[in-house]
Structure formats: structure tokens, C-alpha cells
Amino acid sequence: MSPLTTNDDVTLDAEGLIAIPERPVIDSGSRMAIELQEGETGATQYTNSLVQTRLKGAALALGFGFAIFATWTLCRELAQSESHLSFEFLILELIATSLLLGIGYWLHRRQGLSAQRLRGCELLIFGLPTLFLAILHYLEIIFIAQDFSLIPQMPMSGWLILMFTYAIFVPRTWRVVLGVCTLIALCPILATIVAMARNEDVMGMISYDPSSTIEMILALIATIFACASSVRMITFLRRRADEAKELGRYRLKEKIGSGGMGDVYMAEHRLMKRPCAIKVIRPEKSADPKAIARFEREVRSTAKLTHWNNVSIFDYGRTSDGKFYYVMEYLTGLSLQELIKRRGPLAPGRAVFLLTQVCNALMEAHGIGLIHRDIKPANLMVTELGGAYDIVKLLDFGLAKPVEATSSVSEETELTVAGSLTGSPLYMSPEQAMGEALPDQRSDIYALGGVAFFMLTGRPPFESGPTLKVLLAHAHEQPVAPSTVMGSSHGFPSPELDTFVLKCLEKFPDLRFQSARECLQALEELPEADHWNSKKAEEWWNSNCSHYQSQHGSLHGR
Numbered sequence: 350m351s352p353l354t355t356n357d358d359v360t361l362d363a364e365g366l367i368a369i370p371e372r373p374v375i376d377s378g379s380r381m382a383i384e385l386q387e388g389e390t391g392a393t394q395y396t397n398s399l400v401q402t403r404l405k406g407a408a409l410a411l412g413f414g415f416a417i418f419a420t421w422t423l424c425r426e427l428a429q430s431e432s433h434l435s436f437e438f439l440i441l442e443l444i445a446t447s448l449l450l451g452i453g454y455w456l457h458r459r460q461g462l463s464a465q466r467l468r469g470c471e472l473l474i475f476g477l478p479t480l481f482l483a484i485l486h487y488l489e490i491i492f493i494a495q496d497f498s499l500i501p502q503m504p505m506s507g508w509l510i511l512m513f514t515y516a517i518f519v520p521r522t523w524r525v526v527l528g529v530c531t532l533i534a535l536c537p538i539l540a541t542i543v544a545m546a547r548n549e550d551v552m553g554m555i556s557y558d559p560s561s562t563i564e565m566i567l568a569l570i571a572t573i574f575a576c577a578s579s580v581r582m583i584t585f586l587r588r589r590a591d592e593a594k595e596l597g598r599y600r601l602k603e604k605i606g607s608g609g610m611g612d613v614y615m616a617e618h619r620l621m622k623r624p625c626a627i628k629v630i631r632p633e634k635s636a637d638p639k640a641i642a643r644f645e646r647e648v649r650s651t652a653k654l655t656h657w658n659n660v661s662i663f664d665y666g667r668t669s670d671g672k673f674y675y676v677m678e679y680l681t682g683l684s685l686q687e688l689i690k691r692r693g694p695l696a697p698g699r700a701v702f703l704l705t706q707v708c709n710a711l712m713e714a715h716g717i718g719l720i721h722r723d724i725k726p727a728n729l730m731v732t733e734l735g736g737a738y739d740i741v742k743l744l745d746f747g748l749a750k751p752v753e754a755t756s757s758v759s760e761e762t763e764l765t766v767a768g769s770l771t772g773s774p775l776y777m778s779p780e781q782a783m784g785e786a787l788p789d790q791r792s793d794i795y796a797l798g799g800v801a802f803f804m805l806t807g808r809p810p811f812e813s814g815p816t817l818k819v820l821l822a823h824a825h826e827q828p829v830a831p832s833t834v835m836g837s838s839h840g841f842p843s844p845e846l847d848t849f850v851l852k853c854l855e856k857f858p859d860l861r862f863q864s865a866r867e868c869l870q871a872l873e874e875l876p877e878a879d880h881w882n883s884k885k886a887e888e889w890w891n892s893n894c895s896h897y898q899s900q901h902g903s904l905h906g907r
Contacts, residue, residue, distance in 0.1 A: 516579055625679050722781070723745060730742040777820065798852070
């Protein structure tokens with residue numbers, strides 16, 4: 350399990366979600382509550398297992414490499430009538446061989462090592478050879494200069510092998526490889542400088558002809574950039590291959606969307622030729638246990654939903670390299686965010702027509718004890734489906750959580766602190782914003798009111814600004830009625846619709862509608878309830894089809 354962090358910064362992630370430090374805040378008379386979430390254990394074990402396998406391979410490769418050089422040194426020692434420096438070389442090479450093979454064997458026998466231990470193994474596997482090679486480098490150039498009075502030819506093979514081994518075996522980004530290889534390359538340079546400072550013969554020889562030292566530095570620089578470039582190219586080719594390869598029974602066609610944790614591809618079933626959308630966690634997120642846990646929670650939550658206003662899940666699984674993915678229905682259309690950005694605020698009747706469908710989606714989710722926690726215009730897709738128009742699909746259950754936390758010890762779990770904030774600040778309920786209570790279905794009702802305000806006015810209830818200012822506004826400021834804001838050219842909302850929106854946006858949960866069913870009943874009683882229907886929706890879509898046909902369901906990944 351991941352340790353709790355103590356970072357005090359408040360930031361927004363790539364999805365516009367506020368990330369509050371996962372730190373327990375203990376007030377007098379209150380107690381820290383720990384909440385269980387699904388998914389981290391399996392993901393963490395897979396990531397650590399992959400790193401452990403790579404490190405084992407690196408340790409054994411370097412160990413056998415030192416063994417080969419030790420064997421050569423021993424043969425050279427036996428063939429010589431008198432010993433020069435071969436014995437010292439042999440001892441160092443045998444020590445390095447024993448340690449590296451020992452670490453490799455230990456990694457082979459031990460299972461389920463933590464990330465911290467694996468980082469320690471990585472330091473030993475590459476730190477010990479670096480140390481031994483630096484000592485050998487130092488001794489060899491002194492030996493050549495003193496015993497043979499020759500300009501030292503800098504020993505380079507060991508350094509090049511070490512850098513390429515790190516680039517090949519350790520799963521790091523090209524920037525990390527660049528930094529590590531640079532540190533490794535500095536060691537022979539420092540060893541040469543120390544040898545020049547401590548030995549006059551070395552100083553004299555290199556001062557007389559520095560060409561070998563310059564060639565060593567140039568070779569090291571070239572190797573550094575070769576390693577970093579190779580890793581970058583491999584990463585690029587892997588991503589291109591991801592876009593073209595098949596996932597189980599599905600063939601990926603093109604990338605159509607991207608969010609903070611996953612990329613979405615248009616795909617089709619190889620046998621049925623049914624179009625679909627596949628969401629795959631991005632490579633750079635594959636080592637983040639929390640991202641994987643959230644990704645798995647999203648598919649497990651969404652797969653339970655069957656209402657046509659909730660996005661449908663067809664299938665899910667893991668790729669051969671362990672990346673999680675799931676298959677959902679392919680939708681064309683616009684998110685509510687994009688629709689209003691392009692066309693302006695909606696007619697009150699159309700807003701009620703769409704809100705009614707969102708209530709239907711929430712009734713199902715709340716009915717099985719699932720709270721969405723991130724209802725916002727970007728997560729509501731307006732589409733055409735089966736000849737029907739203005740169909741709303743509720744997307745992205747990545748933040749959804751059960752109303753009651755499970756106590757089953759068999760489930761994969763992740764520790765988080767109750768009261769930590771997740772969601773979109775512009776539509777976050779006061780209880781979420783202040784972290785004073787666990788959100789329930791009434792938090793979704795508040796967000797629904799914020800979305801309704803946005804539909805009617807073209808802006809959220811509280812104007813965007815510094816994140817903390819928006820959160821405080823949700824907690825303490827009263828929103829104005831939508832009719833007081835310059836809204837749609839199609840007319841202003843009725844007093845009854847104003848009342849509906851403001852009741853959803855009540856600060857105290859007990860004053861709001863208590864369920865999505867209550868919201869639905871209130872919407873059906875509004876004067877605008879019969880102002881928009883399927884016929885008007887079809888007319889609008891037929892006259893504005895050019896505005897949505899090019900979207901390719903891109904909002905799947907928001």
C-alpha cells in the first residue's frame with residue numbers, strides 16, 4: 350500500500366480535478382477515519398514484479414560480465430612469470446562478480462519486494478560496478494604510466510557496457526537514463542583527475558599527449574546520448590505499436606481522446622466488426638499504483654450500470670504487458686461543455702429535457718449505492734443513438750465510490766483519508782469542498798444544480814478563479830437565480846425552474862432534493878417540461894449536424 354503523503358500543495362490534475370494532500374487532519378473531539386478503496390494491491394504487485402524481473406536480469410548480466418573479465422585476468426595471471434597488477438584486478442573483479450550474482454539470485458528467490466527495496470537493489474546493482482570500475486580505472490592508468498612509461502589508453506569497455514545495461518534493463522524515462530548515464534560517465538573522468546593529481550607519471554604522460562583522455566570523454570558523451578536516444582526511440586515506437594496492435598478480440602484504429610489517466614481509441618471487434626471505444630491507461634501512468642487503482646475502480650463501477658443514459662461497458666482486461674483497459678460503446682456527439690461553448694446557453698425547455706435524462710442515470714447509480722462525485726458538463730455527452738436525438742450519456746465514473754465502504758478483506762484496497770477532496774472545483778458540493786463529511790447522493794444533486802445553472806447561463810454558479818476561492822464560494826456564498834444572469838437567446842427560465850436550480854444548490858444537504866427521483870419529479874412538474882421533445886431535438890440535430898459529426902466520440906476520455 351502507498352504511504353500517506355504530507356505534501357501541503359493544492360493542485361489541479363490533468364482532468365481539472367483538485368488534488369488535496371492525503372494527510373489526516375485530527376480535530377479535538379474527532380477521529381481520523383480511514384476509507385478503503387479498490388485496486389492498488391494487484392497493480393502495485395504487477396509494477397514491482399516487472400521492475401524486479403528487469404533488475405534481476407541486469408544483475409545477472411553484469412555479474413556474468415565481471416565473471417568473464419575475472420576469468421581473463423586469472424588466465425593472464427597464470428601465464429605471466431611475475432605478477433604486475435593482475436592480482437589486484439582479479440580480487441576486485443571476483444568481489445564484483447560475487448556481489449552482483451548474489452543480488453541476482455536473491456531477486457530470483459524473493460517475491461513481492463516493495464518499491465523501496467527495489468530502488469535499493471537498483472542502487473547496488475549499478476552503484477557497485479561503478480565503484481569497482483572507477484578503482485580499476487584508477488589503478489590501470491597508474492600501472493601503465495609507471496611500469497611501461499606509456500601514455501595510458503583509457504579503459505572504456507566496462508563503462509560503455511554499464512551504461513547500455515542501465516538503458517536496456519531498467520524501465521526509466523529517457524530523462525532519467527540521461528541523468529544516470531551522465532553520473533556514471535563522470536566517474537572515469539574523476540578517477541583520471543585523481544590519478545593525475547596523485548601520480549606524477551600519469552600527469553606527465555597525459556600532459557604530453559592528452560588525446561587519449563579527450564577520446565575517452567568524447568566516447569562517454571556519445572554513449573550517454575546514444576543511451577538516452579535509444580530509450581526515447583523505444584518509448585516512441587512502443588506507443589506507436591500500442592496504437593496499432595490488437596487488444597484481445599479488438600483491433601485499435603485511431604486515438605480519439607485523452608484524459609488525465611487514460612487514452613481512448615476507436616476500435617472494432619475483429620469478428621463482429623462492431624465499432625467501440627477502448628480506454629487504456631497511458632504508459633507513463635502504468636507505474637502509478639493510485640492511477641491504476643482509480644482506473645480499475647472506474648470500470649468496475651461503470652460495468653454495473655445498464656441504463657441507456659449511462660455509458661455501456663462491453664468488456665475489460667489487461668494487455669500482455671499488464672496495462673489495464675476496458676471496452677465501451679462508441680459514441681459520436683458533443684460534451685455538454687463543448688455544446689454550450691459552441692452554441693451558447695440552452696433553451697430552458699431543452700435544459701429540462703437533458704436534465705431529466707441525467708436524473709434517470711443517477712437514479713440507477715444511486716440505486717446500487719454508487720455516488721459519481723464528478724458530475725460536470727465535460728462528463729455529460731449529448732449524442733444521437735438508435736435514431737433518437739439529444740440522448741445524454743453520463744461518463745467517467747473514475748471518482749465514483751460506494752455509499753458504504755466495504756469491510757471485505759479479500760478486495761484489493763487502497764488507503765485514503767476520509768475528507769480528502771476529489772472532483773471538479775466548479776461543481777463541487779460544499780461538503781466536498783470543505784471535506785467535512787463523506788459525500789452522499791445529495792452531493793451529486795448539488796453538482797446537478799451546478800450543471801443546470803451552466804446550461805441556462807453558459808457559466809458555472811461561481812465564476813472561475815483561484816481554486817480555493819471557488820471552493821470557499823461553494824461553501825459560503827449564495828448563488829444567484831439563473832434568470833438574473835444574461836442567458837440563452839431562447840428565453841429566460843421560469844421562476845419554478847429558478848427555484849429548482851437553487852434548491853439543488855442549497856448549502857446544507859438536508860435542504861436539497863434528497864434523491865435523483867425527487868429531482869426527476871420536480872423537473873416533470875416545471876412549465877418548461879413540455880417545451881422540448883424528441884421531434885425538436887431531431888430538427889436541431891439535422892440542421893446542426895456539421896457541428897458534431899467530426900467529434901468521433903472524443904469526450905470518452907475526459
